[in-house]
Amino acid sequence: MTPQQPTLEMVAAEAGVSRSTVSRVVNGSPKVTPEAVAAVEAAIARLDYVPNRVARSLARSRTDVIALLVPEPSSTVFADPFFASIVRGVSTALSETDYTLSLLIASEQQAAKTRRFLLGGNVDGALVVSHHAGDDSYLHLGSTVPLVFGGRPVHPSAADAHYVDVDNVAAARLATAHLLSLGRRRIATIAGRQDMPAGLDRLAGWRAAGGDPALVEVGDFSLESGAAAMERLLERAGDEGIDGVFAANDQMAAGALGVLHAHGLRVPDDVALVGFDDDPYATTTTPQLTTVHQPSAALGEMLATTLVSLIDGDDVPRAQYAPTSLIRRASA
Amino acid sequence: MTPQQPTLEMVAAEAGVSRSTVSRVVNGSPKVTPEAVAAVEAAIARLDYVPNRVARSLARSRTDVIALLVPEPSSTVFADPFFASIVRGVSTALSETDYTLSLLIASEQQAAKTRRFLLGGNVDGALVVSHHAGDDSYLHLGSTVPLVFGGRPVHPSAADAHYVDVDNVAAARLATAHLLSLGRRRIATIAGRQDMPAGLDRLAGWRAAGGDPALVEVGDFSLESGAAAMERLLERAGDEGIDGVFAANDQMAAGALGVLHAHGLRVPDDVALVGFDDDPYATTTTPQLTTVHQPSAALGEMLATTLVSLIDGDDVPRAQYAPTSLIRRASA
DNA sequence: TTGAAAGCGCTAACAC
DNA sequence: GTGTTAGCGCTTTCAA
Numbered sequence: 001m002t003p004q005q006p007t008l009e010m011v012a013a014e015a016g017v018s019r020s021t022v023s024r025v026v027n028g029s030p031k032v033t034p035e036a037v038a039a040v041e042a043a044i045a046r047l048d049y050v051p052n053r054v055a056r057s058l059a060r061s062r063t064d065v066i067a068l069l070v071p072e073p074s075s076t077v078f079a080d081p082f083f084a085s086i087v088r089g090v091s092t093a094l095s096e097t098d099y100t101l102s103l104l105i106a107s108e109q110q111a112a113k114t115r116r117f118l119l120g121g122n123v124d125g126a127l128v129v130s131h132h133a134g135d136d137s138y139l140h141l142g143s144t145v146p147l148v149f150g151g152r153p154v155h156p157s158a159a160d161a162h163y164v165d166v167d168n169v170a171a172a173r174l175a176t177a178h179l180l181s182l183g184r185r186r187i188a189t190i191a192g193r194q195d196m197p198a199g200l201d202r203l204a205g206w207r208a209a210g211g212d213p214a215l216v217e218v219g220d221f222s223l224e225s226g227a228a229a230m231e232r233l234l235e236r237a238g239d240e241g242i243d244g245v246f247a248a249n250d251q252m253a254a255g256a257l258g259v260l261h262a263h264g265l266r267v268p269d270d271v272a273l274v275g276f277d278d279d280p281y282a283t284t285t286t287p288q289l290t291t292v293h294q295p296s297a298a299l300g301e302m303l304a305t306t307l308v309s310l311i312d313g314d315d316v317p318r319a320q321y322a323p324t325s326l327i328r329r330a331s332a
Numbered sequence: 333m334t335p336q337q338p339t340l341e342m343v344a345a346e347a348g349v350s351r352s353t354v355s356r357v358v359n360g361s362p363k364v365t366p367e368a369v370a371a372v373e374a375a376i377a378r379l380d381y382v383p384n385r386v387a388r389s390l391a392r393s394r395t396d397v398i399a400l401l402v403p404e405p406s407s408t409v410f411a412d413p414f415f416a417s418i419v420r421g422v423s424t425a426l427s428e429t430d431y432t433l434s435l436l437i438a439s440e441q442q443a444a445k446t447r448r449f450l451l452g453g454n455v456d457g458a459l460v461v462s463h464h465a466g467d468d469s470y471l472h473l474g475s476t477v478p479l480v481f482g483g484r485p486v487h488p489s490a491a492d493a494h495y496v497d498v499d500n501v502a503a504a505r506l507a508t509a510h511l512l513s514l515g516r517r518r519i520a521t522i523a524g525r526q527d528m529p530a531g532l533d534r535l536a537g538w539r540a541a542g543g544d545p546a547l548v549e550v551g552d553f554s555l556e557s558g559a560a561a562m563e564r565l566l567e568r569a570g571d572e573g574i575d576g577v578f579a580a581n582d583q584m585a586a587g588a589l590g591v592l593h594a595h596g597l598r599v600p601d602d603v604a605l606v607g608f609d610d611d612p613y614a615t616t617t618t619p620q621l622t623t624v625h626q627p628s629a630a631l632g633e634m635l636a637t638t639l640v641s642l643i644d645g646d647d648v649p650r651a652q653y654a655p656t657s658l659i660r661r662a663s664a
Numbered sequence: 665t666t667g668a669a670a671g672c673g674c675t676a677a678c679a680c
Numbered sequence: 681g682t683g684t685t686a687g688c689g690c691t692t693t694c695a696a
Binding site for chain 1 (some may be wrong): 672673674675676
């Protein structure tokens with residue numbers, strides 16, 4: 001199968017120079033005569049030589065790959081447009097560097113496997129997204145391999161972790177305040193997973209702004225869960241009804257919208273609805289969703305650049321926040 | 333930052349044995365005395381030793397990592413539930429092996445970077461999904477590094493490539509025949525990207541079954557593109573109208589459904605609609621979509637196991653197909 | 665069963 | 681500028 005990949009040594013022989021010279025040419029060192037460069041490049045072309053990155057990694061003890069760690073895809077991350085944007089941002093930022101992105105699927109049952117991978121010198125650093133509250137598997141790795149979290153880690157031992165986030169509490173408060181400004185008084189919320197900071201904080205913000213404490217249902221950020229939560233909410237609200245809903249993301253808002261329609265409730269006339277994320281779901285529903293915009297691709301880029309700085313040994317602030325804004329559309 | 337990771341040599345010293353013995357213990361060799369095993373394991377625990385996988389890879393010239401290559405995420409792949417299922421399947425199959433999955437984002441502009449990564453000994457093999465017709469960047473790598481394609485590669489030079497797929501032509505024909513059996517006669521199609529086999533083949537199947545040659549609009553598999561295509565179709569159809577639509581995936585069907593509703597057309601009464609994939613979009617629309625089911629997670633598993641066999645040097649059939657079936661719901 | 669020794673392919677001082 | 685010489689940390693014959 002593998003027809004003996006040419007090695008640097010073979011290139012050296014072919015070009016009639018030493019391995020060091022080949023190495024210098026390959027790595028673009030300035031101190032090589034043009035003739036030598038030409039000879040080496042010709043030999044490389046002739047042999048179709050590709051450097052062995054594993055050997056290089058070992059020699060330099062750095063790999064030029066960074067991992068984007070995601071929880072096992074049985075969860076909904078992979079179908080989440082917000083996640084897709086994050087990946088795009090990371091990928092964009094990295095394309096200007098020598099780093100390669102490696103998306104690592106980590107199942108919690110196999111935490112040890114993942115740990116060995118991270119500690120085994122396979123990557124220069126890692127980005128951890130969609131991190132769960134109870135999970136401290138990665139936190140303590142931070143002292144050995146540079147780590148940046150997407151979203152504030154909530155575990156107590158995370159005090160000195162680096163992360164990039166938005167101010168979810170403030171944003172949720174803003175969204176809820178908007179509902180109030182519309183004259184809505186019975187404002188429910190469809191909260192996100194309560195083992196994730198985004199879920200926790202958006203609920204807290206809604207609460208702080210004056211959401212009705214009795215009208216809380218928790219989903220898992222998926223469309224289906226949003227629909228189910230809305231059903232429960234409607235049932236629970238009884239006669240007084242509900243006139244406003246803040247959903248912790250657009251997918252759940254979209255699910256809720258379907259249920260509202262099915263119950264003959266008009267949006268926004270009967271029930272005003274606000275989502276979160278400003279992802280494609282927000283603009284493909286009828287009516288389109290009023291929602292909290294967060295700069296997801298930019299967040300991805302921040303994650304990447306922060307990690308690269310960390311790897312380079314630069315001083316980086318522990319916490320970095322990106323701004324959010326309320327996008328007014330038709331649903332509220 | 334890095335507090336000098338302990339090496340195998342340090343473990344050997346700590347345990348009072350040779351490096352070979354430590355290596356044997358780490359790799360579970362049977363020919364080591366229980367005492368030695370105990371001593372080594374104690375030393376490993378004391379030092380918190382984690383083997384350096386890069387060094388191991390270099391020594392064994394295999395990495396135990398396989399790459400899942402996806403095109404740059406500016407495309408829609410990452411938000412596609414079908415893709416999410418594939419990833420889940422791959423991940424499931426691999427979790428029973430020693431392989432680690434590494435999802436590689438490859439931009440076509442940086443094909444060279446990706447090529448070097450693949451050829452540089454970073455991975456033992458790769459899975460290529462969402463492959464474009466015109467792109468032969470990876471095809472020729474197949475002779476150097478084991479490769480399995482998700483979806484038949486359409487490039488002429490792909491004759492000997494390994495791939496896993498469903499019979500898209502037959503499945504599309506089945507879907508269209510269902511529309512015919514419902515008495516529909518003016519059957520349009522919203523085709524998928526025509527630079528991908530799935531897009532091409534589903535269109536061909538629709539054609540073969542007797543779709544109206546004048547009623548074709550092409551989308552890119554995204555919800556928005558499905559909506560836009562439906563608009564164009566409606567405009568184009570004029571007075572005679574359309575009484576059936578076959579969309580090349582559920583996302584586009586969902587987009588089309590919104591447009592049909594907006595035009596006051598009832599589904600399925602006025603227009604019967606069939607999708608493809610049987611993904612979450614199919615069951616969250618109203619009415620729910622009749623669609624072609626394909627076993628996406630199973631496809632992912634097939635991809636993974638096929639690649640592993642290939643890496644092991646086993647004989648593997650070039651082409652493997654998974655079965656599809658028509659799922660009847662409310663839209664047709 | 666265990667250890668010594670020779671690499672895996674590349675980089676990086678250090679001389680020349 | 682270029683080559684020589686050591687490794688990077690692990691695996692793997694080969695003897696003992």
